[in-house]
């Protein structure tokens with residue numbers, strides 16, 4: 542793999558660190574002193590997976606317009622990463638619009654460059670860290686809990702993590718959105734800092750664009766992107782459907798799969814979001830009262846004209862047999878008959894350990910029973926044919 546490093550100052554300590562990082566990840570470095578030397582390079586033209594790094598240093602700033610032009614010229618052969626402390630909004634938009642470039646700040650450069658390079662190397666869409674593959678349709682999957690604390694957030698998050706871990710031709714760009722704007726614990730589950738400032742969107746939904754969305758993104762090392770609010774005590778009634786749809790429209794445009802953790806309360810926009818989802822997973826526990834709630838919810842959804850194939854059930858925290866399978870209860874299964882049901886086993890020590898250390902269950906121990914159960918949900922998501930959107 543080739544990485545073109547465009548700088549007149551390879552001795553600068555920050556640039557030297559970038560070079561070391563790329564070399565460590567198997568890149569052969571090709572030094573160039575000016576942007577103009579890159580586009581016509583025969584080594585670059587012969588390949589489709591090169592990186593071009595353009596570091597902008599204080600006092601020796603690179604003109605972003607030149608970087609935008611370069612990205613247009615090398616699109617299809619290379620992915621350009623502009624490293625700078627800041628970039629004006631309009632130029633950032635123009636840069637990512639080329640489909641062959643992105644900007645990273647110096648403070649997060651080391652992590653983000655490797656994430657971007659992995660996407661380029663695995664032939665995942667190169668347009669930007671989180672843009673959708675051109676041929677893939679955008680899909681929205683909603684997790685709707687019917688019983689507090691039963692694991693709705695865990696199931697949504699782990700399914701999203703499972704989908705984000707797919708590699709090669711199966712790779713998808715995946716985002717998870719915590720629609721519990723008032724009190725979100727999701728970021729903690731993966732030891733991330735929540736960045737979504739919903740109050741800012743409420744103040745001016747029209748201002749929401751890709752640049753702002755980038756600022757609102759918490760990026761997990763596994764390539765899963767998260768949109769979750771810090772607990773700032775926002776009045777939930779101030780968030781109307783217009784705000785939620787403005788946010789979701791922008792996000793679904795950027796990712797192949799968007800997983801939603803729905804709020805536990807029935808605020809007016811919830812039904813509309815569910816109706817627009819390609820798949821709704823109604824979650825609860827494997828107990829008589831909880832399954833009754835699940836059935837009531839699925840009836841409610843069918844009254845809202847969601848098609849039967851648009852809805853499935855996940856019962857969580859099921860007991861297991863001595864052989865590790867789900868310990869089925871014929872009475873409960875009877876109540877659920879006729880519905881598509883996924884069973885996820887209970888695994889207290891492991892689940893607790895993962896939330897306490899901020900790691901994903903499916904990414905840390907994919908072979909564990911609970912993770913295999915969650916993978917089946919991920920497989921079902923991949924099998925969904927998304928609704929055609931104009």
Ligand SMILES: Nc1ncnc2c1ncn2[C@@H]1O[C@H](COP(=O)(O)OP(=O)(O)OP(=O)(O)O)[C@@H](O)[C@H]1O
Pocket residue numbers: 686688689690691692693694695696726805857858859885886887888889892893896911
């Ligand atoms: N299958 C499982 N086995 C063991 N523990 C689980 C399982 N699923 C979830 N948990 C644990 O249950 C706790 C609550 O999970 P979670 O926050 O996902 O529930 P929730 O339904 O989203 O809660 P809330 O109603 O507060 O939003 C977490 O500590 C999580 O690790």
Ligand SMILES: [Mg+2]
Pocket residue numbers: 693694695
């Ligand atoms: Mg939750």
